[in-house]
Amino acid sequence: MIRVEHLVKRYNNIAAVNDVSFEIKKGEIFGLLGPNGAGKSTIISILCGLLEPTSGRGIIDGFDIQKNAFEIKKIIGVVPQEISLYSTLTARENLDFYAKVYGLPRRLREQRIAELLKMSGLTLRADESLQSYSGGMKRRINIAVALLHKPRILFMDEPTAGVDPQSRKRIYDTILELNSKGMTVLLTTHQLEDAEKLCHRIAIVDNGKLIALDTLEGLMKLVGESDIVRIEARDITQNTITSLEKINNVQKISVDGETMTVQLLKGREMLARIIDILTDSGTKVDSIQIKEPDLETLFLHLTGTKLRR
Ligand SMILES: Nc1ncnc2c1ncn2[C@@H]1O[C@H](COP(=O)(O)OP(=O)(O)O)[C@@H](O)[C@H]1O
Ligand SMILES: [Mg+2]
Missing domain, CATH: 3.30.70.980 (YebC, transcriptional regulation domain)
Incomplete structure (x- = not known):
């Protein structure tokens, strides 16, 4: 479903991503695990078409990331590392704003927003401004935004960074639930717990390089x-x-x-x-x-x- 081949991204002479290749299967939850600065966000940004690779290529559901950006945008949802919401607006208004950006027709918009608020567990607080929301609640709305257009593939950059344990559990449940309905997920994390609880396979990244890739079980065998x-x-x-x-x-x-x-x-x-x-x-x-x-x-x-x- 996703194939990355010899991906390289250089800034001046530093390789933020250094010859990374991997494949993600349909229906898989795939994790990129590594410390800050490893190159995780850079890889996700390239796959989403937000950043040009220096070399290498990526294929998503048969589409080339550089040649078919338009087609890819329709089938992927992206949850950025930095929360991108308007804090003076309510959760519902934020979702409505993005639903318009995606061009959802009005009737569909209301229905989809109601579904996603329910999924986020925030229906009762939907009409409060985000200023009263915790980091975890904002993160849940940020995930809802990425799902408005019903993508088949979800990219999540550090979906649990800075969230309280309760929201973390809720986010885990959401990811597992989406996946059980067929969503392919690529997530990045620097938290072991995320990778252990969620990922079918884990790629460990450090200094721009992919240093191991396997199931949790397979990786643990390396330690012996x-x-x-x-x-x-x-x-x-x-x-x-x-x-x-x-x-x-x-x-x-x-x-x-x-x-x-x-x-x-x-x-x-x-x-x-x-x-x-x-x-x-x-x-x-x-x-x-x-x-x-x-x-x-x-x-x-x-x-x-x-x-x-
Ligand atoms: N726009 C940029 N200009 C220069 N260096 C960058 C830029 N963006 C990221 N980097 C560098 O690339 C490396 C990988 O960054 P990033 O992909 O954000 O890592 P991660 O998401 O794993 O924390 C880091 O060393 C970072 O400083
Ligand atoms: Mg990052």
Whole structure:
């Protein structure tokens, strides 16, 4: 349904998107997961026709993103990262404004707006100005706007950024519900929870490059059987790291600020040994945690840095 081939976007000499290729199947919820600045918004903007790629190409439902922008606009809905609503207008007025922009006839407009307000759970507050809305409520209206013209494909750029837990749950339910009715979804996120809860497949992006692509299960296999021991400590020296690396089971150590993450086999059994080394070296330990791998540990495994939230 969507195919991206060797996409590149350069700003001066910096590649914001650097040779990215992937395919999204019909009916799939596909996630682009990565930290700020990874290139996620740039990829989405190119696919929506808002930005020209430097090279490479994209095909959406058989249409070329550069040659058939007009046809593509009709079948895609776009939820931008920045909320684009008029805060002095009510939710209903905002939807009506965009429905006119899309050229929906009046009767259809009223019906569609009522449906979408219901979907957003905001029917009762539809006639309040957005100034009284929380970030999450505005985000829900922003999603409704993208659905006015009944697109078949939905692009969502950080749909849960800056929303309260209640709205987050509601947004998850909306995405799953739309998908169950056949909507293909491409979303970007820097939050692991989004990718874990929603996405059939996840592409991990970092520094403009796609560094892994698989189902959650497949991605977790990359980390394998190892455990992760996370140590918050001050004064972590290179000597301490070298001593820890000598433990046979240790596969990888990364240090990010005051957090040292040690990936190793049989973490529980090796914990005493680790604590001995830290104590002997005079490292001031604030906390030690042992955890099963999750998407965050995968990101750490792939890039050596923590996923910023
Ligand atoms: N208009 C622009 N001019 C120069 N650099 C840009 C521009 N837009 C984005 N970038 C850079 O491209 C990179 C990717 O940005 P972006 O796609 O917004 O990342 P993400 O959405 O993953 O946070 C960043 O390093 C950003 O600073
Ligand atoms: Mg972005």
